[in-house]
Amino acid sequence: MAASKKAKSARKTSSGKGQKAGGSMTNNLTSDAYRTHTCGALRSADVGEQVHVSGWVHRVRDHGGLLFIDLRDHYGLTQCVIEPENPEFSKAEVARSEWVLKISGKVVDRSSDNLNPDLPTGEVEVRIENIEVLSEASELPLPVFNEPDYPEETRLTYRFLDLRRETLHANIVKRATIIASIRRRMTDAGFFEFQTPILTASSPEGARDFLVPSRMHPGKFYALPQAPQQFKQLVMIAGFDRYFQIAPCFRDEDARADRSPGEFYQLDIEMSFVSQEDVFNAVEPVMRDLFEEFADGKPVTQNFPQITYAESLQKYGSDKPDLRNPIEMEDVTEHFRGSGFKIFAGQIKKDDKVRVWAIPAKTGGSRAFCDRMNSWAQGEGQPGLGYIFFREISLPDEAFSDLKHPLKELSIKQQIPSSQESGETFVPQSASTYIGGAGPVAKNIGEDRTEALRKQLNLGIGDAVFFVCGVPKKFADFAGQARTKVGEDLDLVDRDRFDFCWIVDYPMFEWDEDAKKVDFSHNPFSMPQGGLEALETKDPLDVLAYQYDIVCNGVELSSGAIRNHKPEIMRKAFGIAGYDESVLEEKFGGMLRALQYGAPPHGGIAPGVDRIVMLLCGEPNIREVTMFPMNQQAEDLLMGAPSEVSAQQLRELHIRLNLPKS
């Protein structure tokens, strides 16, 4: 796989970077008991010096008459060399991978044909005079040298070895550097980092809580915070004005590739006396500059566009659009109304909520691709995916004798490079051809409608368009998946960019089909747009909230809101969602009380730290940016968590087990 290639190049870059990151460690060590230099420090300027280096045996190359040891530490790699005449040779000879050695000797120049340009220390080597074995290593279950893919289970069980490996080591260092940068940026912007409790109260909303039994209060439990949501609002009400925290959050839900089971970190932010725009103005530069700092030169959106939730759904079929994908869907319902494509026309006639959305697919204009999309759609449980693809078609003979022949007129019209209006370049048609739609849909709706569609979507020869039809709420998600698939399969997505946007104007409430009632669509503490009046006068499902997300490359990075700081609006909002005032009092009593003693208007946001690091490390899996992750079953294979506890511990907690039969 590409993993080993990647590993090799990572070795070069991160050795260099490691030295920068650990610059203070290179020469001013307080003691030279173990080392005078790190393994990444030596350069030709050090030639002639008597040095100690300590580290792990990365690799041994035994030539019989000459033996090389690559000694590795956090900072880099240094080649050490010894000859058999040396009395220390017998010690060098037995050293194996990952033993820990202290090597003393003189720094020497490598002759010009022996340089290793791939190594920052590649101009010199240490001529071994003394070896001290600090620690031996058993045969490795997981090699540190080279980085083939290893089974997750082995990697997690021997995480300490895995963490020595180049890519993961570099990712974790990058994570630390990113977090340090976040702290600096937030502090510089006038925010204070406050700690909030880890043992707190269970909250009825949201995810499943992790519970911690109380010894002092039999039968009662603490909960680990799903987020410091209420605390940060209380911090605002307490007058601290600007808060942030790299906050651990705990949710007892199943894992995904981008979601650790159990715990994750948020850059939790809250500000007083702010509007939504104020929050944007504070957070956007932090995110943009942070990404620019760590993006390795990839372009980052300078001004995050604001896209409404409704528009995002319509154009991208998702509230977390990947804007690197240039495809924007369009409503083309009118082209199908009363058309010969009965499947769509019939639905449109029956229900005025029915829409047809088009997914334009530039360069997708082949029957093979369209058929592939169609069978993909069927695999997704859809009846199929209607399509038209455009190709150059010769005019029929009769068109040449009849100037007014519709196809001839079409051909002439198409030769006006309408594409130039949009800056696109089409291959111009010759006088004897026209751009015609192919496929069952085109056949059924006819030349005129097909041409109108082509014009609206600005498509040309070699392009295609796919159609989804139905009630948007039901098909939007599928349409979004189709958009993503078209973009990726046709390679229309520019992967070397960070494309940000704000998604704004989320609905305050949504219809809960299971419970057959109106419920909060996001955060129950959000301020409804229009305040109390909107709640009293509008259909709840039409009320928008001051609720927003940051999305980057199709990843939901964070969500936030201007909070509801008025108790009467809160009571009303919870009432609409069907919560009795007593429930509100019981579950959010502290919050409600706080709002009654002078709460400032406030709001905030909480970007996901793990996902930021994933994006910046280019890793699709959160375990690649987490030092000690749990596996998918939420087990820590290294430490053995979760584990059974003693009967004594259970007794103290007043807990008796009632285990499932298996």
Next chain:
RNA sequence: GGGGGUGUAGCUCAGUUGGUUAGAGCGCUGGCCUGUCACGCCAGAGGCCGCGGGUUCGAGUCCCGUCACUCCCGCCA
């Protein structure tokens, strides 16, 4: 809770239509080698083919079950 993928040497993998003694690379052990940096060469050890059952003269291969890991759906205000 549901669906998909994977499971063969310490590790990564190959293993044809069911057919003799299950192979390779890395690692490990031993030997040779003075300029390598994925060192090279020679030899060797190392296998409950995840586990259980079935079909068959014969199963790594087919069938059923089960377990583990992983990806996805549900879930994640």
